[in-house]
Amino acid sequence: xxxxxxxxxxxxxxxxxxxxxxxxxxxxxxxxxxxxxxxxxxxxxxxxxxxxxxxxxxxxxxxxxxxxxxxxxxxxxxxxxxxxxxxxxxxxxxxxxxxxxxxxxxxxxxxxxxxxxxxxxxxxxxxxxxxxxxxxxxxxxxxxxxxxxxxxxxxxxxxxxxxxxxxxxxxxxxxxxxxxxxxxxxxxxxxxxxxxxxxxxxxxxxxxxxxxxxxxxxxxxxxxxxxxxxxxxxxxxxxxxxxxxxxxxxxxxxxxxxxxxxxxxxxxxxxxxxxxxxxxxxxxxxxxxxxxxxxxxxxxxxxxxxx
Ligand SMILES: [Zn+2]
Numbered sequence: 001x002x003x004x005x006x007x008x009x010x011x012x013x014x015x016x017x018x019x020x021x022x023x024x025x026x027x028x029x030x031x032x033x034x035x036x037x038x039x040x041x042x043x044x045x046x047x048x049x050x051x052x053x054x055x056x057x058x059x060x061x062x063x064x065x066x067x068x069x070x071x072x073x074x075x076x077x078x079x080x081x082x083x084x085x086x087x088x089x090x091x092x093x094x095x096x097x098x099x100x101x102x103x104x105x106x107x108x109x110x111x112x113x114x115x116x117x118x119x120x121x122x123x124x125x126x127x128x129x130x131x132x133x134x135x136x137x138x139x140x141x142x143x144x145x146x147x148x149x150x151x152x153x154x155x156x157x158x159x160x161x162x163x164x165x166x167x168x169x170x171x172x173x174x175x176x177x178x179x180x181x182x183x184x185x186x187x188x189x190x191x192x193x194x195x196x197x198x199x200x201x202x203x204x205x206x207x208x209x210x211x212x213x214x215x216x217x218x219x220x221x222x223x224x225x226x227x228x229x230x231x232x233x234x235x236x237x238x239x240x241x242x243x244x245x246x247x248x249x250x251x252x253x254x255x256x257x258x259x260x261x262x263x264x265x266x267x268x269x270x271x272x273x274x275x276x277x278x279x280x281x282x283x284x285x286x287x288x289x290x291x292x293x294x295x296x297x298x299x300x301x302x303x304x305x306x307x
Contacts, residue, residue, distance in 0.1 A: 026157055029075035031086045032059045033277040034136055035105055035145075037287045039079055041171045042149045046160050050075075052092070055277040055285070058251045060200075061223040064088050064095075072096035077156055079103045079149060083111065085133035087221075103152035106133070109141040112204055114220065132220050134274065138205035139179035139291065143172045174288060179209070182295040185304065186210035193302050196245035197238055197260070199252050202274035206294065215243060217260065222252070222275075231260065238264040245301035247272040250284070269301035 025048040030036040036051035043049065052068050053059045072078060073096040080089050082104035093102070111131040135141040150168035154161040186194065196207065197215040200222035207214035217234045218224055238246065238260065246266055248257040250273045261268040272294050278284030284293060 026077060026153070027075050028077045028079065029071055030079040031081060031089065031092075032275070034275075034287050034290075035079050035081065035149075037277060037285070038105070038142075038146055038171075039149055042146060042164055042167050043153055044163065044167055046157065046163065047077075047153070053276070055279050056251060057276060058222060059085060059275050060087070060221050062086075062088065064092055068092065069096045072098045076100045077103060077152060079105055079152070081133060081136070082106045083131050083133035083135065101152055101156045103148055105145040105148050106135045106141070107144075107148050109135045109144040110138065111135060112208065132201065132204050134202045134220065135205055136287070137203055137274070138209045139175045139182075140209070141205060142175050142287065142291075146172050146175070178288060178292060178295075183210060185295070185299055186212070189299075189302050189304065192242075193244065195241055195243040196247065196298055196301070197234075197243050197257075198247050198272060198274065199249050199257050200274075202249060203272070203294075206298075212298070213241065213243075215241065217256070231256075235260055235263045238266070244303070245269050245298055247297070247301070249274045250278060251276045270297055272297055 026043065026046060028039050028043065028047045028049040030039055030049060030051045032053040033051050033055040036049050039047065039049045050071060052064070052071070053062045069092065072092050075098065077100055078093070078098055080086050080102070083106050086092075092098070112135075113130060114132055136145060146168050150164045153164045157164075191211075194211060195213040195215070196203070199216065200218040201216040201220040202222075204214060204220075206212070215234070215237055217231065218226055243264075244266065246257060246261045246264070247269050248254045248271050250271050254268070254271070258268045273284060273290035277286065277290055282289065284290050
């Protein structure tokens with residue numbers, strides 16, 4: 001009888017525990033670099049975190065490789081943004097036969113419905129998904145993402161639940177502090193200067209958090225097509241609104257926004273990090289660092305000197 005009980009418990013044991021015993025660390029795969037950083041902050045040395053889309057690359061137009069499928073097949077936890085951000089997510093899960101824990105980081109975040117935000121003006125024609133997927137561009141949502149990751153890790157590895165919770169609390173506090181300091185600085189800027197423009201509709205959550213009027217050339221999917229007429233209209237609106245903060249995004253070619261700025265009679269304000277981290281240590285290699293960079297860059301473009 002005892003033998004049967006042991007056998008049964010072995011059969012019921014989730015694959016995670018046996019695999020984890022062999023490798024020591026939980027294998028986590030994230031879809032893009034911002035989630036990879038969040039997962040590292042929560043998991044510390046208990047997890048090994050890889051990302052599918054590397055820093056600097058565009059998630060929207062990413063093509064899955066056979067190696068990605070292989071990595072998903074052997075991952076214990078897969079963390080994705082959701083909201084249609086990763087158009088290739090279903091294919092990844094199905095082709096790899098992934099059977100671990102799937103964490104959708106944007107669950108319970110504050111989502112912005114597409115086409116219903118009157119603070120935004122964009123040239124794109126809406127299609128497909130109902131919500132803007134770039135929800136991490138608001139630090140309150142960032143805190144929800146972290147809560148979801150903590151929950152996923154704790155369910156998959158209950159032995160270390162306390163540690164994940166503690167790491168989550170420390171990390172979420174840093175996000176709250178950065179958000180409060182950013183909000184205090186943006187409040188000092190008059191409304192008529194609080195305007196910004198980017199290539200694709202990736203900073204809508206950021207703009208709403210700090211009451212910035214936001215203009216974009218493309219919709220939330222940067223792989224959509226645009227016409228010369230769209231660009232001309234965009235330039236006309238930038239001129240009319242007198243937008244001073246015009247940014248290229250780190251994963252995109254600079255040339256289009258440089259042309260937009262110059263034809264609007266403005267200068268390009270630099271680069272912003274929307275959908276990816278960079279690779280420069282302590283500069284653009286973490287979620288908090290890119291968010292801080294974006295806050296400072298936008299403030300500077302609106303005429304506030306930032307130390
Ligand atoms: Zn995007």
